[in-house]
Amino acid sequence: MALVIADRVRETTTSTGTGTITLAGPYAGFQAFSVLGTGNTTYYAIIDPTVGSWEVGIGTYTSAGNTLSRDTVLSSSNAGNLVPFAAGLKDVICTQPAGRNVYVVGSNVVAANSATVPNSLLANSAVTIGSTSVSLGATATTLAGLTSVTSSRFSGPLTGAVGDVSPTTGAFTSVTASLDSSFTSTGAVQISAGTTGERPTGAVGKIRWNSTLSQYEGYDGTNWTLLGGAVISNDTSTASNLFPAFSSVTSGNASTLFTSNAKLLYKPSTGELQASEMVASNGLFVNATTVGASYTIASGFNAQSVGPVTIASGQSVTVTSGQRWLIY
Numbered sequence: 330m331a332l333v334i335a336d337r338v339r340e341t342t343t344s345t346g347t348g349t350i351t352l353a354g355p356y357a358g359f360q361a362f363s364v365l366g367t368g369n370t371t372y373y374a375i376i377d378p379t380v381g382s383w384e385v386g387i388g389t390y391t392s393a394g395n396t397l398s399r400d401t402v403l404s405s406s407n408a409g410n411l412v413p414f415a416a417g418l419k420d421v422i423c424t425q426p427a428g429r430n431v432y433v434v435g436s437n438v439v440a441a442n443s444a445t446v447p448n449s450l451l452a453n454s455a456v457t458i459g460s461t462s463v464s465l466g467a468t469a470t471t472l473a474g475l476t477s478v479t480s481s482r483f484s485g486p487l488t489g490a491v492g493d494v495s496p497t498t499g500a501f502t503s504v505t506a507s508l509d510s511s512f513t514s515t516g517a518v519q520i521s522a523g524t525t526g527e528r529p530t531g532a533v534g535k536i537r538w539n540s541t542l543s544q545y546e547g548y549d550g551t552n553w554t555l556l557g558g559a560v561i562s563n564d565t566s567t568a569s570n571l572f573p574a575f576s577s578v579t580s581g582n583a584s585t586l587f588t589s590n591a592k593l594l595y596k597p598s599t600g601e602l603q604a605s606e607m608v609a610s611n612g613l614f615v616n617a618t619t620v621g622a623s624y625t626i627a628s629g630f631n632a633q634s635v636g637p638v639t640i641a642s643g644q645s646v647t648v649t650s651g652q653r654w655l656i657y
Contacts, residue, residue, distance in 0.1 A: 330389070333369040338362055338423035342375070347411040349398045350375070352421060362423065367392035370400070374424040377414055384412045385426055397421065403428065528553055570594040570603070620644055626652050633657070 344350035
């Protein structure tokens with residue numbers, strides 16, 4: 330079934346009521362509705378010149394019985410409803426409703442009188458963009474091989490090869506590049522951002538801004554890992570030895586960090602620092618004059634202090650048997 334309109338189609342009818350009408354033949358110089366083809370729809374107008382009643386709508390022509398159904402009323406003298414036609418001769422014509430006129434002015438397609446056409450009437454029509462035929466009235470259309478789109482009023486999903494020949498701009502929900510991509514402007518690329526709980530399904534190469542951690546992160550195939558540096562933590566509870574790290578710069582971002590676990594160890598829970606050799610480049614080692622926390626000089630270790638030294642109330646220094654605490 331297709332929507333068909335033809336020129337000079339006009340017949341008479343004597344049918345009454347609101348049902349399907351039987352056509353009685355064309356006027357001289359006009360064509361019969363049969364030129365539209367059986368089963369096709371058309372725009373019709375029925376006029377009763379005796380009483381002035383009229384109806385404009387969409388109907389289906391059937392060759393068997395030479396009838397025209399009145400499927401949809403677009404407007405009528407009965408407040409837009411089916412007209413219960415009285416006895417007598419009436420004109421039936423194939424028409425083009427003003428509210429559904431679409432025509433070409435210069436190089437523009439114009440819909441007259443703010444006309445809108447429902448999808449049900451467009452479903453069997455198509456337009457060609459490039460080499461691709463696009464069905465009108467469809468719920469979704471894929472433009473295979475489309476290289477560019479220029480429109481000041483475009484909305485909706487677009488799939489295809491965007492920009493492989495001509496530069497294309499627009500807002501897209503997703504863009505997939507199968508070849509190398511270049512961003513050569515002097516601006517910036519804004520990447521996706523979200524909380525740790527909003528992380529998407531991981532895939533190798535995905536990067537995003539983690540707003541919970543205030544860090545860039547990327548997916549390595551197993552986990553989301555931070556990019557561009559580690560998170561600094563003020564650790565005072567770890568009881569195992571860690572390796573202090575150092576950078577070779579004093580500002581900006583450190584590209585390389587250095588450590589030596591065989592020479593320098595630090596235990597955050599106690600503040601103990603172990604080194605193979607302690608060198609004071611200014612020639613001074615200093616110690617407090619008050620022991621503020623109890624301490625035990627363990628077996629295998631000796632201690633020295635420059636006095637006088639006061640042990641704070643409630644605190645103590647225990648020297649393990651065989652070890653020494655020397656106060657100068």
